[in-house]
Amino acid sequence: MSDLIALLPGDGIGPEVILQARRVLELYRDQRRIDIELWELDLGAERYLRDKTTFPKEIADRIAGEARAVLLGALGDPRVPTLDYARDILFGLRFGLDLYANIRPVKALDDRLVPLKGRTAKDVDFVVFRENTEGIYVNVGGQFKRGTADEIAINEDVNTRKGVERLIVAGFEYARAHGKKTVHLADKSNAMQHAHELWNRCFFEVAKRYPEIAARHVYIDALCLYLVQDPSPFEVVVTNNLFGDIVTDLGGGLQGGLGMAASASLHASDPKRVGLFEPVHGSAPPLAGKDVANPFAAILTVGLLLTHLGHPQEQTRIEDIVARGIREGACTRDVGGNLGTRAAGDWFLTALQR
Amino acid sequence: MSDLIALLPGDGIGPEVILQARRVLELYRDQRRIDIELWELDLGAERYLRDKTTFPKEIADRIAGEARAVLLGALGDPRVPTLDYARDILFGLRFGLDLYANIRPVKALDDRLVPLKGRTAKDVDFVVFRENTEGIYVNVGGQFKRGTADEIAINEDVNTRKGVERLIVAGFEYARAHGKKTVHLADKSNAMQHAHELWNRCFFEVAKRYPEIAARHVYIDALCLYLVQDPSPFEVVVTNNLFGDIVTDLGGGLQGGLGMAASASLHASDPKRVGLFEPVHGSAPPLAGKDVANPFAAILTVGLLLTHLGHPQEQTRIEDIVARGIREGACTRDVGGNLGTRAAGDWFLTALQR
Ligand SMILES: CC(C)[C@H](C(=O)O)[C@@H](O)C(=O)O
Ligand SMILES: CC(C)[C@H](C(=O)O)[C@@H](O)C(=O)O
Numbered sequence: 061m062s063d064l065i066a067l068l069p070g071d072g073i074g075p076e077v078i079l080q081a082r083r084v085l086e087l088y089r090d091q092r093r094i095d096i097e098l099w100e101l102d103l104g105a106e107r108y109l110r111d112k113t114t115f116p117k118e119i120a121d122r123i124a125g126e127a128r129a130v131l132l133g134a135l136g137d138p139r140v141p142t143l144d145y146a147r148d149i150l151f152g153l154r155f156g157l158d159l160y161a162n163i164r165p166v167k168a169l170d171d172r173l174v175p176l177k178g179r180t181a182k183d184v185d186f187v188v189f190r191e192n193t194e195g196i197y198v199n200v201g202g203q204f205k206r207g208t209a210d211e212i213a214i215n216e217d218v219n220t221r222k223g224v225e226r227l228i229v230a231g232f233e234y235a236r237a238h239g240k241k242t243v244h245l246a247d248k249s250n251a252m253q254h255a256h257e258l259w260n261r262c263f264f265e266v267a268k269r270y271p272e273i274a275a276r277h278v279y280i281d282a283l284c285l286y287l288v289q290d291p292s293p294f295e296v297v298v299t300n301n302l303f304g305d306i307v308t309d310l311g312g313g314l315q316g317g318l319g320m321a322a323s324a325s326l327h328a329s330d331p332k333r334v335g336l337f338e339p340v341h342g343s344a345p346p347l348a349g350k351d352v353a354n355p356f357a358a359i360l361t362v363g364l365l366l367t368h369l370g371h372p373q374e375q376t377r378i379e380d381i382v383a384r385g386i387r388e389g390a391c392t393r394d395v396g397g398n399l400g401t402r403a404a405g406d407w408f409l410t411a412l413q414r
Numbered sequence: 415m416s417d418l419i420a421l422l423p424g425d426g427i428g429p430e431v432i433l434q435a436r437r438v439l440e441l442y443r444d445q446r447r448i449d450i451e452l453w454e455l456d457l458g459a460e461r462y463l464r465d466k467t468t469f470p471k472e473i474a475d476r477i478a479g480e481a482r483a484v485l486l487g488a489l490g491d492p493r494v495p496t497l498d499y500a501r502d503i504l505f506g507l508r509f510g511l512d513l514y515a516n517i518r519p520v521k522a523l524d525d526r527l528v529p530l531k532g533r534t535a536k537d538v539d540f541v542v543f544r545e546n547t548e549g550i551y552v553n554v555g556g557q558f559k560r561g562t563a564d565e566i567a568i569n570e571d572v573n574t575r576k577g578v579e580r581l582i583v584a585g586f587e588y589a590r591a592h593g594k595k596t597v598h599l600a601d602k603s604n605a606m607q608h609a610h611e612l613w614n615r616c617f618f619e620v621a622k623r624y625p626e627i628a629a630r631h632v633y634i635d636a637l638c639l640y641l642v643q644d645p646s647p648f649e650v651v652v653t654n655n656l657f658g659d660i661v662t663d664l665g666g667g668l669q670g671g672l673g674m675a676a677s678a679s680l681h682a683s684d685p686k687r688v689g690l691f692e693p694v695h696g697s698a699p700p701l702a703g704k705d706v707a708n709p710f711a712a713i714l715t716v717g718l719l720l721t722h723l724g725h726p727q728e729q730t731r732i733e734d735i736v737a738r739g740i741r742e743g744a745c746t747r748d749v750g751g752n753l754g755t756r757a758a759g760d761w762f763l764t765a766l767q768r
Contacts, residue, residue, distance in 0.1 A: 143604055175530050175642055196571065201608040211575035213612035217550065221565035248656065250497055254555040258567035281663035288529055288642055288667035302602065306660060309635035313642035 062095040063128040063369055068149070070104040072343025073353035073401075074133025080355035080405030081131060081362045084378075087409060094371065099127070103149055105137030114148035120156055127334045129365050133358065134343035153336050154192050159325035160223060161230040162192035162304060163364070164340060166291075166311030166321070169383040172396060173316025176288065184314045186294040189231040190304020192325050194223045197301045219255045219300070224262045230328035231298035232270045242274040243267070246283045246299040246307065259300065284310060312340055316386075319354025319394045322361040324368065337365045351400035354392040356382050359408055381411045416449040417482040417723055422503070424458040426697025427707035427755075428487025434709035434759030435485060435716045438732075441763060448725065453481070457503055459491030468502035474510055477688060483719050484690045487712065488697035507690050508546050513679035514577060515584040516546035516658060517718075518694060520645075520665030520675070523737040526750060527670030530642065538668045540648040543585040544658020546679050548577045551655045573609045573654070578616045584682035585652035586624045596628040597621070600637045600653040600661065613654065638664060666694055670740075673708025673748045676715040678722065691719045705754035708746040710736050713762055735765045 067082060069075035088094040107113050123130060130153060135146035153159070168174045168184035176183075201215040228245070235243050245263040249256035260277065267275030278286070280303045287294075287307070291314055299307065312321040318341035325336040339357030347353050360382060363375035384390075390407040391397035399407065421436060423429035442448040461467050477484060484507060489500035507513065522528045522538035530537075555569040582599070589597050599617040603610035614631065621629030632640070634657045640647075641664055653661065666675040672695035679690040693711035701707050714736060717729035738744075744761040745751035753761065 147604075177529055177531055196602075197605050199605065199607050201570070201606075203608050203612065209575055211612060213573045213609045215571045215606040215609040216555070217569045217571065219567045221563055248550075248659075250501075251551050251553065251656070251659075252555075252569040253553050254557050255567045255569040258557065258565060281660045284638065284660055284664040285667045285672065288664060289671065302605070305602075305605075306635045306638055310638040310642060310664070313639045317643065318639065 062097040064097050064099055064126050065365070066123055066127045066130040067098055067100045068103055068130060068132045069100070070133040070135045070343060071106075071137040072134055072345045072348040073341075074104070074135070074343055076348070076351070076353050076401050077339060077355045077358035078131065078133040080401065080408070081358040083405060083409055084359055084362050084412065085131075087412060088366070088374070091413070094366070094369065096369070104135055105140050105145065108140060108145040114145040115152040120152060123153075123334060124157060129334060129368060130336045131361065131365060132336060132338045134339070134341060136343040136345070138345050151197070154325055157334055157336065158193060158327050159336050160191065160193045160226055161328040162190040162323060162325045163234070164188045164190060164304070164308040164311065164321065164323045165364075166308065166315055167379075168315045169320065169379060170316070170386040173320065173386060175313060176291075179290070179292075183290065183292040186291065186311075187234065187296050188304055188308050188311060189227055189234065189296065189298045190308065191223060191227040191299070191301050192304075193301075194218055194220060195301030217252065217255050217300075217302070219258055221258065221262065224259055225266060226329060228263050228266045228298050231296050232266060232273060233328070235273050235296045236270060240273065240295040242276055242293070243270075243296045243298060244276045244278050244283070244294060246278050246280045246297050246303055248280050248303075250279065263298070280307070283307060287311070287314060308340060316395050317354075318342075319357050319392065320360070321357050322364055324361075324364040326368070331368070335365070335368045337361045337368070351402055352392060353401045354394050355401050355405045355408070356385070356391065356395070359405075377412075381408060384411065416451040418451050418453055418480050419719070420477055420481045420484040421452055421454045422457055422484060422486045423454070424487040424489045424697060425460075425491040426488055426699045426702040427695075428458070428489070428697055430702070430705070430707050430755050431693065431709045431712035432485065432487040434755065434762070435712040437759060437763055438713055438716050438766065439485075441766060442720070442728070445767070448720070448723065450723070458489060459494050459499065462494060462499040468499040469506040474506060477507075478511055481688045483688060483722060485715065485719060486690060486692045488693070488695060490697040490699070492699050505551070508679055511688055511690065512547060512681050513690050514545065514547045514580055515682040516544040516677060516679045517588070517682075518542045518544060518658070518662040518665065518675065518677045519718075520662065520669055521733075522669045523674065523733060524670070524740040527674065527740060529667060533644070533646075537644065537646040540645065540665075541588065541650050542658055542662050542665060543581060543588065543650065543652045544662065545577060545581040545653070545655045546658075548572050548574060549655030571606065571609050571654075571656070573612055575612065575616065578613055579620060580683060582617050582620045582652050585650050586620060586627060587682070589627050589650045590624060594627065594649040596630055596647070597624075597650045597652060598630045598632050598637070598648060600632050600634045600651050600657055602634050602657075604633065617652070634661070637661060641665070641668060662694060670749050671708075672696075673711050673746065674714070675711050676718050678715075678718040680722070685722070689719070689722045691715045691722070705756055706746060707755050708748050709755050709759050709762070710739070710745065710749070713759075731766070735762060738765065
C-alpha cells in the first residue's frame, strides 16, 4: 500500500516552496518507485477567509489514521490579524498527533553560507531536539484585572516527566544511532528552578543508559553566545519548546538563513506513526508571489520526510545536490545565486534526475 | 557628601576584574575629584563556606538607604553546588532594590571584535532594556508527584502592568534622550498569548507618547536570527527578563565576547536611587587566579556607573580608551592581545591618566 502524504502548502510563500517540494516527491513517486500518494489540503488563510474553517476534525482524524507524513509550507497572512487559525492547524498537528520531538538539523552545506568569520561549514553541524508538545506552548495562564493598572498576565511553563524524558531519550537515541559523542542539555535551571530541576535530573538519569555518550549541561544564554563564537563542539542539543524555537532560528542564521533550515516533528519512539515536516521559515508575506523564496528549505525537508519513509540515502542525496546548487550559484538570491523559486526548483529536479 | 559605592567582587574571576575596576574608581576619586567613598563587601562563596552568610539584612538595608551604586563582579563557585547563596545576593539586589531596568549596551568597539562576516563595529550598536524584577525569574511554581513517572514541574511567567509598563517607558525615554529612531519589542506573543498580549498592548500604548520614535515588533526567535545576519537596524530593544538574558549573551558574542559586555540595573524613573552595575560575564571558575580574565567589561561597567553619578562624558572617555586598547592590542587574549588582567588594567590606568 502506498504511503499517504498530506501536503499543506498554507500561506504566503508556502505554496510556492511546497510546489517545488511536491515536484521532488512526484519525481520520487514516478521515476524512483517510492510508493506514495499525495493528498493536497486546502487549509490556511484563504480557506479561513472563505468559510472560517481552521482545522476540521475529519481531516485531523484522517491524518492521524491514514497518513505517514504531513508536509506543511507555512502559515500566517496579514489579512487575518489574529493567528488563531494558524495556531489551530500548527498546534493541532504538533500537539494533536503527539509529535513530541521537533528535530531541527543545523547544518551548513557550504562555507559561504556560514556568517561567522573564520568558521567553515564543517563547524556548523548539530541537531536540535526541541520538545514539541508542552512547556510554555501549552498556553496555560490568564490575565487578571485586564486593562487596569493592576493587571497581571501569566503564562505557565508546564513540564511533565513523561514529556521531558521521551524528548531526552529521542536525543540520546539519535546520538547513538549516528555515532555522536556528546549530547547537551540547554536550559535555564539557575532561574527556572522547578521546571528545569526536572529537566536536569531527568537528563542525567537518562544519560546513564548511554555511557558511551558525554552528557553536558549548558545554560541557554551561554549556548547562544557560544553559537556565534564557535558552534563546532555541539552535536546534539536537547531543550524545551521555547528554547528550541529560539536556538533553531539562530541556528538558521548559522546555516545561511531560514531558506536552508528544515525540520521534522515526530513521535520518535514509533517511526511508523505519522510525522510532520516543515521548513523552519514562516510565510514571509512580503516575499509571496514574487518567485524569490528559497525552495531549498522545503526540499531539504522532503529529505527528512524520505528518511522517515525509510530512505535515508535519499536525504543524503538531496543534501548533496542542494550543496552543489549553492556551490555553483544555482540558487536563490538569499543564498548567493540569482535564480527564482521556480528556476531553482527546475535546477534541482534536473540534477536529481541525472 | 560623597557617593557611597559598594564593591562586591564575588567569586572566581570577579575579584580580579573588580580590582582593576576599583583602581579606575580610585583614580577618579583621587585625581579627578569625583567624590566617592568605596565600601568593599565580603560576600560570595568564600564567605558562605566560612559562616553560611548569603546576603545579610543589615547590608541590604545600608545599600538601600545609603549607597548610590553597587559594583558586582560575579557569583558562582564550584565548591558550592547549589547556587542559592548567589541567587540570594543577585536577586536580593535586583529584586530587593526594585532595579527594574537591566540596561545592557551591545556595542562593538572595534571591527575586529565583530564575529560576523562583512559587518563592522558600526553595525553592532544597540541597547537592550531587560525587565529585571519579574517574568519567569519570580520562580513561582512547583513540582507535583516529584520523582514519579507522573511528575509535573511548573514555572510561571508573571507579568504585571506596572512592571511591563515601567520597563517599556524606560526604553522609550532612553531612545528619546539619545535621539534613537526606533524601539523594538521582542516577545513571543504567538505562543505566550496571555503574558505577551499584555506586553504588546502596553508597548503600543506607551509608544503613542513617543510619536517621533518608530515602535516595532519582533519575535524573539526572529530577533536572534536577524542578529547573526544583520544587527544594524536595532537601536533599542525592550524585552522580558528571560529573553533579555538570552539576547544579551548573544549580543555579548557580537561585541567580542562577554569580556566586553557591561550592564546597569536601575530603578530608571528615579536616577537618584541606588543602581547595580555588573559585567555581563560570570565567575568563570576555570579562569580564576590565572591573570587571564578580561578586565574591560568591569571597566566599561564603571563607565555606566559614572554616567549614573552624573558624568556621562567619562563613560565616553572610558569607551574610547578601551577601543584604543583593542586597536593597539593592549588587551587580554580573548580580544586579540597578549596582556594579563593586571597588565591590561595598568595600561588602561596609564592611558586614563594622560
Ligand atoms: C509560528 C510559531 C508559533 C512557531 C513556533 O514558535 O513554534 C515558529 O516560530 C516555529 O518555530 O515553528
Ligand atoms: C546567573 C544568572 C541567574 C543571571 C541571569 O540569568 O540573570 C545571568 O545569566 C545574567 O545574565 O546576569
